[in-house]
Amino acid sequence: MFADFDEQELDKISNYFKPKSVTKSSILLHEGSVCKEFYFVHTGCIRTFFLDKNGQEKTRYVMLDNHIGTALTSFISQKPSIEIIEAIDDTDLLAMNHSDFYRLNKEMNNWQTFYQRILEMAYSFQNRKIEHLVTLTAKQRYDIILKENPVFIQRLSNRVLASYLDIREETLSRLKSK
Amino acid sequence: MFADFDEQELDKISNYFKPKSVTKSSILLHEGSVCKEFYFVHTGCIRTFFLDKNGQEKTRYVMLDNHIGTALTSFISQKPSIEIIEAIDDTDLLAMNHSDFYRLNKEMNNWQTFYQRILEMAYSFQNRKIEHLVTLTAKQRYDIILKENPVFIQRLSNRVLASYLDIREETLSRLKSK
DNA sequence: ATACGATTTTGACCTAAGTCAAAGTACACC
DNA sequence: GGTGTACTTTGACTTAGGTCAAAATCGTAT
Numbered sequence: 553m554f555a556d557f558d559e560q561e562l563d564k565i566s567n568y569f570k571p572k573s574v575t576k577s578s579i580l581l582h583e584g585s586v587c588k589e590f591y592f593v594h595t596g597c598i599r600t601f602f603l604d605k606n607g608q609e610k611t612r613y614v615m616l617d618n619h620i621g622t623a624l625t626s627f628i629s630q631k632p633s634i635e636i637i638e639a640i641d642d643t644d645l646l647a648m649n650h651s652d653f654y655r656l657n658k659e660m661n662n663w664q665t666f667y668q669r670i671l672e673m674a675y676s677f678q679n680r681k682i683e684h685l686v687t688l689t690a691k692q693r694y695d696i697i698l699k700e701n702p703v704f705i706q707r708l709s710n711r712v713l714a715s716y717l718d719i720r721e722e723t724l725s726r727l728k729s730k
Numbered sequence: 731m732f733a734d735f736d737e738q739e740l741d742k743i744s745n746y747f748k749p750k751s752v753t754k755s756s757i758l759l760h761e762g763s764v765c766k767e768f769y770f771v772h773t774g775c776i777r778t779f780f781l782d783k784n785g786q787e788k789t790r791y792v793m794l795d796n797h798i799g800t801a802l803t804s805f806i807s808q809k810p811s812i813e814i815i816e817a818i819d820d821t822d823l824l825a826m827n828h829s830d831f832y833r834l835n836k837e838m839n840n841w842q843t844f845y846q847r848i849l850e851m852a853y854s855f856q857n858r859k860i861e862h863l864v865t866l867t868a869k870q871r872y873d874i875i876l877k878e879n880p881v882f883i884q885r886l887s888n889r890v891l892a893s894y895l896d897i898r899e900e901t902l903s904r905l906k907s908k
Numbered sequence: 909a910t911a912c913g914a915t916t917t918t919g920a921c922c923t924a925a926g927t928c929a930a931a932g933t934a935c936a937c938c
Numbered sequence: 939g940g941t942g943t944a945c946t947t948t949g950a951c952t953t954a955g956g957t958c959a960a961a962a963t964c965g966t967a968t
Contacts, residue, residue, distance in 0.1 A: 657846075668849065676807065678857055682863070686788050722916090887946095907947085
């Protein structure tokens with residue numbers, strides 16, 4: 553995907569990835585727990601989100617088919633997570649243990665390079681999100697999703713999509729009819 | 731700092747870092763240019779910021795004495811930068827070339843580990859910033875700076891501090907007198 | 909088919925923070 | 939030591955989006 557693994561390496565990597573099936577709405581990581589797993593979503597959809605003081609959900613990241621990710625801040629620090637990981641649909645995924653992940657990181661240089669790419673992309677993604685939050689209106693953020701990620705509009709409920717855009721569901725409903 | 735370099739490695743690294751002195755208000759990276767340098771600020775202060783559609787400045791990151799950083803998104807992608815790097819005070823710093831940086835990343839495993847730590851921290855920092863932007867009021871964000879980074883309030887102008895908090899100067903002025 | 913809980917939409921109203929303008933203050937430079 | 943330029947404060951007003959509540963629609967288990 554981001555790195556050139558040889559056959560032997562791929563073999564080792566796939567040994568560390570354990571298949572897992574979860575049903576819609578199940579929680580893969582609870583608030584306050586330490587994130588121990590890194591995911592590759594095969595089919596389905598999971599998301600990470602956190603709650604504000606009023607219990608409003610704020611979606612940080614959505615992983616559809618063939619995407620990777622986790623609650624990265626807790627995964628990195630191995631401290632209790634603010635973020636929750638939830639299955640949005642019935643989902644088949646592969647999970648790698650934190651200790652196996654960091655073992656690969658030590659032992660396999662290509663994996664370290666792979667992880668570096670992930671971090672670079674994750675950083676750039678977050679940075680762009682901040683730019684959008686502080687410079688664009690709700691409508692402009694919606695239009696960007698519409699253009700760049702229409703699949704989100706098809707596959708996510710308005711409630712989740714609104715929380716991803718950091719607007720209220722009512723506002724999203726009004727934007728859509730404009 | 732984040733990694734255990736041996737003497738020989740430190741020697742190689744310091745060869746790549748070139749000293750540089752810049753005066754207050756000078757621009758180290760213009761909007762639209764590719765970011766070619768990574769900085770270690772010895773004394774002084776630099777910041778990265780970008781402009782919204784109305785020309786309002788939005789400060790992303792501030793580097794005071796002994797802190798490191800750059801316009802990371804452009805440095806990673808080697809594409810034109812949205813972010814500008816500006817000296818806030820007269821500043822003495824060390825600069826490493828992008829190609830030298832990535833040469834070290836290839837050739838020195840400890841450097842790769844060091845860069846990985848930087849990315850992990852940069853990611854977590856951005857993530858926390860998003861959490862604060864979407865869950866806290868202007869006052870709450872100001873109070874956190876006051877508590878966790880009072881040096882920012884001492885060393886940054888209200889204009890810069892306001893843009894860092896993503897509020898208007900007028901709002902910051904009103905918050906301070908509360 | 910029916911009925912229940914989930915979502916989504918619509919309407920009326922509210923509020924935090926932005927905007928614009930003007931006055932006050934600091935401070936660098938001649 | 940005065941004066942021009944930049945910074946900060948204050949005041950009056952506006953606005954994007956939030957809030958709350960009720961109606962409409964959808965989905966799915968019986």
